[in-house]
Amino acid sequence: MPELTLVEAVNLALARAMADDADVVVLGEDVGVNGGVFRATAGLQRRFGPERVVDTPLAELLISGLCVGMAAQGLKPVGEIQFMGFLYPCIDQLVNHASRLRHRTQGRLTCPMVLRTPYGAGIRAPEHHSESTEVMLAHIPGLRVVVPSSPERAYGLLLAAIRDPDPVVFLEPTRIYRAVKGEVEDDGEALPLDVAFVLREGRDVTLIAWGAMLKETLAAADALADEGIAAEVIDLATLKPYDEETILASVAKTGRCVVVHEAARTAGFGAEIAALIAERGLLSLLAPVARVTGYDTIVPLPRLEQHYLPSVDRVMAAARKVVGFG
Amino acid sequence: MDDTPGSGQDFPVIARFEVRRRSYLAPDGAPLRALPSFASDLDLLLALYRGMVLTRTFDLKAVALQRTGRLGTYAVSLGQEAVSIGVASAMREADVLLPSYRDNAALLWRGVKMEEILLYWGGDERGNCSSGPPHDFPFCVPVGSQAPHAAGVAYAFRLRKEPRVAVCLFGDGATSKGDVWEAMNFAGVWKLPLVFVANNNQWAISVPLKLQTASATLAQKAIAAGFAGEQVDGNDVLAVRAAAEEAIAAARAGGGPRLIEAVTYRLGDHTTADDAARYRPPEEVQARWKEEPITRLRSYLVSRKAWGKSQEEQLAAECQERVEAAVERYLATGPRAPQTMFDHLYAELPAVYA
Ligand SMILES: Cc1ncc(C[n+]2csc(CCOP(=O)(O)OP(=O)(O)O)c2C)c(N)n1
Numbered sequence: 015m016p017e018l019t020l021v022e023a024v025n026l027a028l029a030r031a032m033a034d035d036a037d038v039v040v041l042g043e044d045v046g047v048n049g050g051v052f053r054a055t056a057g058l059q060r061r062f063g064p065e066r067v068v069d070t071p072l073a074e075l076l077i078s079g080l081c082v083g084m085a086a087q088g089l090k091p092v093g094e095i096q097f098m099g100f101l102y103p104c105i106d107q108l109v110n111h112a113s114r115l116r117h118r119t120q121g122r123l124t125c126p127m128v129l130r131t132p133y134g135a136g137i138r139a140p141e142h143h144s145e146s147t148e149v150m151l152a153h154i155p156g157l158r159v160v161v162p163s164s165p166e167r168a169y170g171l172l173l174a175a176i177r178d179p180d181p182v183v184f185l186e187p188t189r190i191y192r193a194v195k196g197e198v199e200d201d202g203e204a205l206p207l208d209v210a211f212v213l214r215e216g217r218d219v220t221l222i223a224w225g226a227m228l229k230e231t232l233a234a235a236d237a238l239a240d241e242g243i244a245a246e247v248i249d250l251a252t253l254k255p256y257d258e259e260t261i262l263a264s265v266a267k268t269g270r271c272v273v274v275h276e277a278a279r280t281a282g283f284g285a286e287i288a289a290l291i292a293e294r295g296l297l298s299l300l301a302p303v304a305r306v307t308g309y310d311t312i313v314p315l316p317r318l319e320q321h322y323l324p325s326v327d328r329v330m331a332a333a334r335k336v337v338g339f340g
Numbered sequence: 341m342d343d344t345p346g347s348g349q350d351f352p353v354i355a356r357f358e359v360r361r362r363s364y365l366a367p368d369g370a371p372l373r374a375l376p377s378f379a380s381d382l383d384l385l386l387a388l389y390r391g392m393v394l395t396r397t398f399d400l401k402a403v404a405l406q407r408t409g410r411l412g413t414y415a416v417s418l419g420q421e422a423v424s425i426g427v428a429s430a431m432r433e434a435d436v437l438l439p440s441y442r443d444n445a446a447l448l449w450r451g452v453k454m455e456e457i458l459l460y461w462g463g464d465e466r467g468n469c470s471s472g473p474p475h476d477f478p479f480c481v482p483v484g485s486q487a488p489h490a491a492g493v494a495y496a497f498r499l500r501k502e503p504r505v506a507v508c509l510f511g512d513g514a515t516s517k518g519d520v521w522e523a524m525n526f527a528g529v530w531k532l533p534l535v536f537v538a539n540n541n542q543w544a545i546s547v548p549l550k551l552q553t554a555s556a557t558l559a560q561k562a563i564a565a566g567f568a569g570e571q572v573d574g575n576d577v578l579a580v581r582a583a584a585e586e587a588i589a590a591a592r593a594g595g596g597p598r599l600i601e602a603v604t605y606r607l608g609d610h611t612t613a614d615d616a617a618r619y620r621p622p623e624e625v626q627a628r629w630k631e632e633p634i635t636r637l638r639s640y641l642v643s644r645k646a647w648g649k650s651q652e653e654q655l656a657a658e659c660q661e662r663v664e665a666a667v668e669r670y671l672a673t674g675p676r677a678p679q680t681m682f683d684h685l686y687a688e689l690p691a692v693y694a
Pocket residue numbers: 440442481482483484510511512513514515539541543544545606610
């Protein structure tokens with residue numbers, strides 16, 4: 015089986031989906047000849063033509079709105095926003111239309127679209143290129159928010175997102191676009207949405223993360239094992255709607271939980287998970303839930319961004335603290 | 341005086357544009373010029389007339405329902421019936437309508453039932469699961485945000501080589517939004533089968549057109565997007581219908597998009613939640629009543645001896661009856677169980693909702 019980077023796996027899934035289904039259309043800025051600024055759409059236009067791999071004008075609201083119109087007509091559009099920092103004009107379309115078209119027409123019109131965007135800090139990019147505001151999207155009923163953390167899951171989850179009959183925002187962690195490699199078989203098999211993946215089993219503490227933060231979280235779990243702490247690692251993968259049961263089952267076993275995300279702390283998705291555990295898993299807790307997050311500040315420019323991002327050390331420290339609690 | 345930058349020097353003029361204004365009937369119903377060919381079809385003219393009268397009867401009843409607590413906020417189309425009717429009557433069933441919230445007339449023309457429209461404004465999503473063409477879009481409340489959808493719909497037609505056209509209606513206020521521009525720009529690039537209709541009723545709630553734009557016409561906004569714009573007398577249903585017919589035919593034939601600016605006037609309040617007397621003088625509204633579309637077409641039909649007092653009375657009674665019957669069906673619609681608010685949230689409710 016070939017070893018692929020995460021971005022290559024995205025490309026493979028797009029090619030597969032387009033080959034399998036003539037209704038799949040890719041659109042966005044520079045996605046055509048240029049193959050996307052991160053090369054996620056490389057080669058697609060040559061293979062599928064400029065009408066199915068559409069270089070749009072520079073207009074993000076348009077990209078998301080086109081997706082809604084195309085999807086209502088039964089196409090399966092996959093829009094690309096170059097960076098999450100430029101996704102905000104799409105929020106109107108996502109909140110007011112994509113997420114509710116099925117609901118407001120009671121099933122008469124539907125919106126099987128995917129909006130992909132690279133997201134997150136740590137690639138020494140210019141200002142506005144390091145956002146991780148996934149929680150804004152995860153707040154929207156009717157939407158799915160999916161974040162892959164490995165090439166294999168990027169392939170399987172993107173296929174699932176494209177085949178899903180409802181709108182999906184697919185957030186691709188830029189920092190690990192090329193930093194992780196893995197074997198991916200182009201078998202057209204989708205992975206399930208709405209399901210968290212237990213990447214590592216352990217009985218002492220549950221570590222929950224998604225996207226690029228799995229890199230630090232898995233490294234922390236390795237190092238904690240050397241200290242005799244067996245960490246269970248969960249990749250949440252779908253943030254909306256998210257897999258409550260896998261989290262609760264794990265916490266029931268370990269009694270301890272650390273949530274790791276690079277987004278700012280206040281009202282981040284970690285708060286949602288902590289609330290879930292407080293509501294439905296309180297009695298299995300042996301220690302307070304800990305959050306290791308980005309700080310409540312603007313993501314700094316590259317000179318300071320490594321200080322902003324949660325490190326392996328911070329994850330380990332939090333894990334030790336909850337394990338040693340009481 | 342020519343204030344074009346560079347004028348008075350020998351730089352060449354590299355672009356010139358013009359925008360025309362189409363009208364056939366004067367406010368008193370007198371033909372101003374040769375009428376479009378469909379005007380010889382008396383049945384069609386009568387259908388347009390009936391459509392406008394039914395819409396007005398329905399609108400006024402809806403306001404009455406709101407005033408008596410039996411309907412939520414409602415946006416009347418008083419005085420603007422010709423725009424929606426003229427446009428909708430030029431469409432085919434397979435075409436896709438993307439209306440604003442004020443296009444009751446177009447929805448009714450396309451087969452949406454009056455009780456369905458009432459159900460929506462009465463606070464029930466089931467009103468949007470309507471009897472009109474299943475591919476039509478429902479009312480759009482976020483101003484102008486339906487324009488990019490229209491471009492996506494038209495793109496699908498183009499991709500599949502289907503001889504269908506998307507028709508998108510929005511107000512003068514909407515033309516200030518990026519949404520509308522982004523959609524027009526894209527439609528121009530891809531020569532999409534898409535007709536944009538700007539219903540220029542002079543007002544966006546309390547904001548008059550002159551605070552909306554310094555552009556001499558809304559029609560000319562198409563020019564920057566690379567296609568033609570035309571202004572029509574929006575109180576002349578023949579002008580709206582003729583312009584829409586031509587634009588839709590051109591779009592269907594691969595000629596790309598067009599923008600029609602239909603100049604009309606909002607005779608009513610913005611919605612039932614608005615009191616227009618706070619921001620515009622009643623005299624202005626009074627003066628505009630002289631131009632409204634229903635009297636205009638009736639005068640013309642009377643002059644052609646195709647209409648008279650008895651027909652008018654019969655039509656009024658018939659519309660009243662149809663509206664009352666629809667209101668009864670609306671009021672008889674049973675409530676929904678609270679848990680149905682989760683119906684159709686997703687194709688299948690995710691496990692976590694169980
Ligand atoms: C994006 C957005 N902003 C504000 C509003 C509130 N609002 C509703 S209608 C309206 C005026 C719209 O004017 P116009 O586009 O001319 O349409 P008209 O109401 O005259 O038909 C406003 C500001 C809205 N619905 N959507």
